[in-house]
Amino acid sequence: MGVPALFRWLHKKYPKIITPVIEEQPYEVDGQQYPVDTTRSNPNGEDFDNLYLDFNGIVHPCSHPENKPPPATESEMMMEIFKYTERVVNMVRPRKLLLIAIDGVAPRAKMNQQRARRFRSARDAKEADEKKAEFQTLLRSQQHSRGDPETALEDVVKKTWDSNVITPGTPFMVILAISIRYWVQWKLNTDPAWEKLKILISDATVPGEGEHKIMQFIRSQRADPEYDPNTKHVMYGLDADLIMLGIATHEPHFRILREDVEIRDAKAKTCNLCGQKGHYADNCRGNTKDKAGDYDEKEKTPDLKPFIWLNVPTLREYLGAEMFVPGQPFRFDLERALDDWVFMCFFVGNDFLPHLPSLDIHEDGIDTLIAIWRDNIPIMGGYLTCDGKVDLSRAQLILQGLAKQEDAIFRRRRQTEERREQNQRRRDQEKDAREQREQGRDAKRRRSSPDYGQGGFNGSIKGRSDDRAPTNAPMNLISPQSIEVDYNMVVNRGAVDRANTANKSAAAALKAQLMQKNKPAETPEKPTNEPGAVEQTPPSALGKRKAELLEEEDDSSTPGRTTPISQPETKTNGANPDDVPPDTVRLWETGYAERYYEQKFHVAPDDYEFRRKVAQSYVEGLAWVLLYYFQGCASWTWYYPYHYAPFAADFTDLDKMDIKFAKGKPFKPYEQLMGVLPAASNHAIPPVFHSLMTDPDSEIVDFYPEDFDLDANGKKQSWKAIVLLPFIDEKRLLSAMNTKYPLLTAEEHARNEMGKDALFVSDRHPLYDLLATEFYSKRQKNANGENMVKLPVRTGGLAGVAEKNPSYLPHMSLQGPEDDIKLEPEVDDDRSMSVLYMMPTSKHVHKSMLLRGVKEPAKVLDHTDIAILKSKARNSGR
Amino acid sequence: MASAQSFDIEPIARFNGASAGIRRPKEITCFSFDDQHKYRWDDSSLRYYHPPTIPADLNRGFDTFRALDDTRDDHLDGLVDTIALHEKEKGAKVDADIITWRGMMTKIMATPFSKLESWEMNATCFQGSIFIEENHATKLFSKQQQNQQKMPAGTPSQDIMSFWGYKFETLSLIPDTWDPTSREYIESRETEIVDNHAQYCSIVRTGFGKIKMIIGGEVDAVWDVKPTHPSSTPINYIELKTAAKIHTDRDQAKFERKLLKFWAQSFLLGVPKIIVGFRTKDGILTDLEEMETQAIPEMVKRGKGFWDGNICINFAAGFLEWLKTIITEQGVWRIRKVEKSSRLEIFKIEET
């Protein structure tokens, strides 16, 4: 679930689930650096067995970091990934297993979202690039006119690295897979803390989303009778809903590890344009390293963002108290109640379905559902879900409960919005008045440089204006003699245009100003016009822009999805009415359902059969998502075929539905690339396919529209808008691609193949000798030519089957995929072992139960915590 | 009747000290009785542990209990038949001084701390091994006596108390490992009919001091899974027991005495873990506790110290070594423990 709001909501409601991570740092004595001894016990007071890395959550922040310049090359990126991974591993110090899971091809249900995000980000990137180009031209002429030496501007204004290449099947993912193997082998040879560690790598060639491959693995191990039920797990990742996955494992010793998103130090962040610290892109002036002294990138102590734990056992405790309904004829089963909770969270948002119009995380939608669930427990006579299967007649009861409240929820939402807008207007007016008073008194520091989050945000068009005397400008204000272009002037051209009575383009205006440098005689009044106008930028435009910039990195399984927008959202609501189209559905007025279906789905307002169809698809979707979380992918091809959700009231006769999924096959990497990338990102796809995206005669050119609509759908924030792209027709896509497959090069073919998981151990691990004897000794036991061996769980601590890796030889020297991907000291005699790995498969349903022998962690909550929680529950959700 | 010889129990202090050398029990074979109590030379009746939901009523289903008729004398049948099959498969005789059920060895081991007990066993020597079995007639007789004993009103009958034990097993066990067992089965164990026809027995080779033994005994379940290849690691069998909840010091004392039997039984077959289901006096199961067999003697020593595991082992080793010097020829011998007696008696009852 991509909403940062989910994380905040969880934290607010269940405060004790979050605890800080204690991280040991390398220390220095007499100038000598001593690394942390990770063979010692974990400083967090508990040692961990297994660490799972949802690896895209490492790749993304390393490829476009927040607090330093982005790596210049992909090799540098890999080195950054090594560093970051090392930090995370050292924090956890897993003793038994490290699983690195990189996103492989996703189920079709996920691809709709991936596609929307990638098209959107390509469009935004295109706009940004155009502006950057313009900005660059302006800078050049400015430098020229100043007589500055012409620095390489390409170094100043960074070209956007297309993060769309972080998708299976691209050359980037191949380098990543080889690099991470190299790093793991190097660590096995050099780190004593890794002696008894088993490392599994599931790279992008293995289908499935990273976190769900991790889930599959955990379920597969639980099914083995020799699995240790007290295994202590840590999962690293950025998605807030990893905590739900943690709950869904029914492993009570489970923590989620992530960066602390609540700590956002703007000063530590870097500009999207020039990669330097100290300002946002909005205020970037493209200065070369003028400020290198203040914010040098080679700082001695890189400020490391702190990490936090999300403690699943604590959440289990909270939910145990919250979901317990006394006096039922059936036994309270916490594990079942937890599953129901996870299920109800899906209604409020997930990656596969749009959320119900009446449920919003910001309005405590989950509380609403829990309240309905508690009210209905006696009527339901049991739980809503069972081992990943929805009881549809019980789901009907919950949705009926919600339907009863739906009208009221919409009306209440409207009232809240109106109140908020009124308050905003009042604050604006008060502020304007105050500023006008102050202006009369003395020169106020209007704008500091750099300026975080103030300049431009709270201002309004009225009140500050051209009549302000230029002499009021403080010394650090841009003087007419040295007008410097800043990004604002370019980015917010539209806003400037509106504010500019002369109505010439901002670029033209700026050019005009720059020219004036050579005409010092002219009156200063004129040029101040423009900077003044810039300051008057309507706040919403800027806010929106900023949100979009942040959202750019907000791709599937990327940090942005759970990264809160740095500005409180209300600030972006200050709203220029032009920005948000009027909401013509008006959910708060009767007849909204008719208007909704007419406008969103383009069907007749009385087409109830259609509504039922939408609701049925949605229920299928809920069933699919539930299975996805609890049993694995039920269908690779199923997807929800609409852009919008139905109303709760549209769900009727659910108990008559019979939901069945056809498993299907995952897409091949190139098919997914063609399914989710826009033509603008075609550099990540083999050239033979390019014409399919761009040739007007291509039979699938309609999948790749240059332009597409965004529907704000009643939301104020543009990044929440719905991207109205046509859905991919799998059959047409595949048949079009089939004509091109024979034209692929051998190497391109190889990149499209499905791969296997890999297992690595050092020669000090008990499995090493077994595997070496099995696969590399003269007397290979597998005389029947079968290069497979079932792993001994009791001695090896891992269930599954190992297969000989044909491309591995022991005792070779270790080499990275590129010369500059290199780790010191070099390893000439590799003492690790690499084999292919297949996790055990079970034909049985994974049961949502604690395993026998589990010792539950000590309780964390006291009576007060529970009392607070219950009083909160009484006050919300109804 | 030949004249009786005897082995002194008292003074037990002479069995103090480090225990005699023990051969860690190792399974050589096993067998099952199916739900019709038909013999099978396999592990088909082996069951698996999955904890019951508590609280649970152990009385439920007493009226539908499918109880095995235990009045028949089965002698050492299952044990001896299986050893024969095993020997045939291996093509070699097993080498043992003593071959017996685990129950006989438990009684012998517990002797130094079970003054009030009385029992009788029969022993024969055949092809160099001494076979020991319970004297069935005495067993039935003493059971009858027990049942006729006047108990205070409200005390549960012997029958219901033994049912509680089987019920606890039904509540705690599943027929297969967890993954293939359905949720429906696991959740309906409370209504499952209690049936003690099916049994699983493990046969182990072990040894006390100089005595080599083959012992067979029923095993309740396995914790995880039986290794497919015989390995050096012990099989994680478990033993299920019920006991009254402990409220008072007296309860505690009673429980620690009971632990002697729990420990000896599991120790003899090499069962590493015992799961005790604590119940109220009217048979409501309320708590579960996992105990490591090998930790029990220490636990008792730290507690009331009623018994000492080393003394039990040394006593048994001493007695069996002595027994081996007595039973050297064919015939049937009786070994007898009389209530409050400070010696074990042995005498020949029959020439063959």
Ligand SMILES: [Mg+2]
């Ligand atoms: Mg992911």
